[in-house]
Amino acid sequence: MIKQVLSVACGSALLFAAACNSHHDEADVNKKTGDILKANLDTTVNPVNDFFDYANGGWIKTHPIPDEQKSWGIAYLVQEDLYNRLKTINEQAVAKADNATAKKIAAFWKSGMDSACINKQGMTAIQPELQLIDQIKSKEDVLAVAAKLNVMGIGVMFGNYVGQDDMNSEKMAMMLVQGGLGLPNRDYYFNMDDRTKKIRDAYPGHIERMFNLAALAPITETKTKSQGIVRLETRLAKASRKLEDLRDPYKNYNKVAVSALGKLTPDIDWQKWLPMMGVNKLDTVIVGQPEFFKELNAALLSESIDVWKDYLKWNVINDLAPYLSAEVEQANFSFYGQMLSGAKKQKPRWKRVLDEEEKAMGEALGQLFVKEYFNEKAKKRYSDMVEDIREALKDRIKKLDWMSEGTKEKALVKLAKMKKKVGYPDKWKDFSAMEIKDQAYVRNVIAAREWWHRYEINKLGKPVDREEWDMTPQTYNAYYNPSNNEIVLPAGIFTVPGKRDEELDDALVYGYAAASTIGHEITHGFDDQGRQYDENGNLKNWWTKEDETKFNTRAAVMIKQFNAYIPVDSQHINGSATLGENIADLGGVLLGWDAFIKKEQYKKGEKIAGLDPGQRFFLGYSLGWLYSFRKESLAQQLLTDVHSPAKYRVNGPFSDVDAFYKVFSVKPGDGMYIADSLRVRIW
Structure with a gap:
């Protein structure tokens, strides 16, 4: 997670460059x-x-604007060049995977492009996670499963990441921040303009549809379940800070001893939860929005186990929908891509796979990219x-x-x-331990996320790498x-x-x-x-x-x-x-x-x-x-x-x-x- 204060230019400059763009x-x-x-x-x-x-x-x-895009312009024209260059890199890796990095690139590409296999697998590829949720019997189980999902990059309940301590830039710190919402931010749950209200009104029906497509519950129960999920998210949204309030670095910096977190959330045992995330021997954390965590604790107590199980299942299917069957993926796009963003159709599969590969191991692609371009x-x-x-x-x-x-x-x-x-880093990341192989596309995505989680957690207690x-x-x-x-x-x-x-x-x-x-x-x-x-x-x-x-x-x-x-x-x-x-x-x-x-x-x-x-x-x-x-x-x-x-x-x-x-x-x-x-x- 990039710090909110970080700039994203998203805009311009130029390269020596640009071959292979006669199609523009x-x-x-x-x-x-x-x-x-x-x-x-x-x-x-x-x-x-x-x-x-x-x-x-x-x-x-x-x-x-092309049908598959929500906007169009200079970055997309540049991205078209980049897509074609990266596609060539992937196809060359498939044709001749002569080293470990090329083999991972080839395996990821092939699993993502095999739509027939993805459709055939259906929901079986994520059954381990769904079965784990079904086995929940207590609030402690809810927290344990939430930890596992967070390791997989599925941000349930709240956000957490590792970053430099704002007050001591030589030290890496664990950050706990508001999150856990299915809509983009808190304003979608409360703003009364017609456009936002229309999205909010459609949201429960979207959850219901996704539950039905994924067969996560009997059809007669999915409407009630979707309403419970939205009610829970609305509680969390109400306790969340507005966009402008998240920009004050002092107000969003609250360092707390792990041993004292119980005062904020007495029903969450952080000394048990953090090791489930792979975080050990941690003295302090930085809490961004304490009032959010107080409300999360209250919701953990007052909402039923069944509502929490439904909420966790919703997060699994919502987060992983782009890597599942065409029917589930399209339903996800219809709400988030079409209704929220205005795109009329999805990007071609090969571009969607490249987008995901960029998140998974973009720096591995980058090593090949800069040699050429x-x-x-x-x-x-x-x-x-x-x-x-x-x-x-x-x-x-x-x-x-x-x-x-x-x-x-x-x-x-x-x-x-x-x-x-x-241009590019002087030192490249080592992806050799990332478990990308011949397996379901969604499992490769999860494997990459778990690698990144371990990579980030491993920074705790070590000197800051200012070259990264x-x-x-x-x-x-x-x-x-x-x-x-x-x-x-x-x-x-x-x-x-x-x-x-x-x-x-x-x-x-x-x-x-x-x-x-x-x-x-x-x-x-x-x-x-x-x-x-x-x-x-x-x-x-x-x-x-x-x-x-x-x-x-x-x-x-x-x-x-x-x-x-x-x-x-x-x-x-x-x-x-x-x-x-x-x-x-x-x-x-x-x-x-x-x-x-x-x-x-x-x-x-x-x-x-x-x-x-x-x-x-x-x-x-x-x-x-x-x-x-x-x-x-x-x-x-x-x-x-x-x-x-x-x-x-x-x-x-x-x-x-x-x-x-x-x-x-x-x-x-x-x-x-x-x-x-x-x-x-x-x-």
Whole structure:
């Protein structure tokens, strides 16, 4: 589990790269126009009124969302390239499994692709877990089975994971957090807007249908059972914190001695439960939301054994449905894929198997991926770009007029110590003990999860491995880890579909890569959450009270700005929940611009495809947020995601950037205009 404070850029940058993508419409457009930025424009839109629609509208109008997707855009185009590359790696492993890693890749791929065998096996592959639940006779048995399911990666009752101690980044700690819900988060159980209410009303019927398909109970009893499950989950949801409240690292940090956990949950014997999870000789845990665990204890006492057994069975079938028969898998998709996210049909099986293989042993695939697709020259280019951005933030910090000199000095120390990881890890994980073999697909999935559980638990009591990566090299994403004070930039994030690196000018690159990814991630070290961690990754206040107040006052301007945006129906962006990402987006644009204007292309001012360097920079950034969404998916994002929708990750920060006003001559009365005194001024 990645820490909530971690950033997910989900957005842009580029790679030397991209072979094997002639199948893309994007590539066809590029061949005709010669310029990806020009090709995507909707010139019927005035950029000063809606820059996102101007920059990306031409592409969006001509590229409807495929039926199997809930949204469509740049990441999916890149992913298409990645899918095809990874498919080739798997097929080569099947044809010639000449080492242990290739054999595991081949076994996983074959078990996932054998749909006839999966359908024939039906529910028999998970009978051991269902029979174990049937044997439950006491609350102690409920807890014991819950421990076993958690080892299998089925998060029943609550969440738990191993991570760095926020107050001591040199130590790994066991985290206990709220969880155990079948709907995406607590708001789905209580919000009264029509869309969310429709989902909530359909949820009991979905559980009932899944019970019937899996023959988990007599048909005459499944309706009552589904109602009991929803009632139990609603209790847990009511005691759960809202999305924005989970972003306060201090309020979600409560270190408790294992011996004292009984005061919080007197009916859960943690000294027996933790060893069932493989956790031994543990002195303390960090409890994220104590009030949730109090309610869990109360529910354990007051809800019947039968309700708990039904709840556990529901979690098993709900979690493992994608790896079972086509009928069960489709029913699961109908609710979670179609109703919640708006997708019209499932991805092809081979892509679904690759998605799961990525979770299981993506780094094993990554070793083969980088040999073929990410060379040392590419790694150096983006390593150097990180230093350009670091220097830009250094200059900005020195020039701040609202921050005291003492806090500035500490900020500069933190920036200087921020570690960069680019492309791929220097040390690869060893998957030799992972039990992937010729067996049912779902058993291979479970075997991978159990390996990961042991891998994570094994970190307790050992020195922190600061060289480890939490993403695979082929991932189209990036993150900032506050506990390590590091930015991690996988090779996959540096990809533009249909283009090779040498074809891309600096203006596009510094918008697309330096601003929306590198600058974004570096700024996370200084957003409303990241700023609370020191240069060594410890949760420690290094700000003066006055500086902290000034920061919060400036951040409040951004909260107000984003609260006013209404992306779908009557649903507003949650400015508090998305604050960290919005600050990082704005910081990324500012830093990318500061770095770009030092480049020769900007100084020369020559146009490409009729666009000057400044225009190409802002269009390059916008390319990183080239997405369209189904309404269902957008509504879900607004309730569950700390990132603003793509359109507002362009229009929002641009409205606060003075250089944007100059480049595009934005004036009062224009849609993108915000009065100078009301613009966000932080970093």
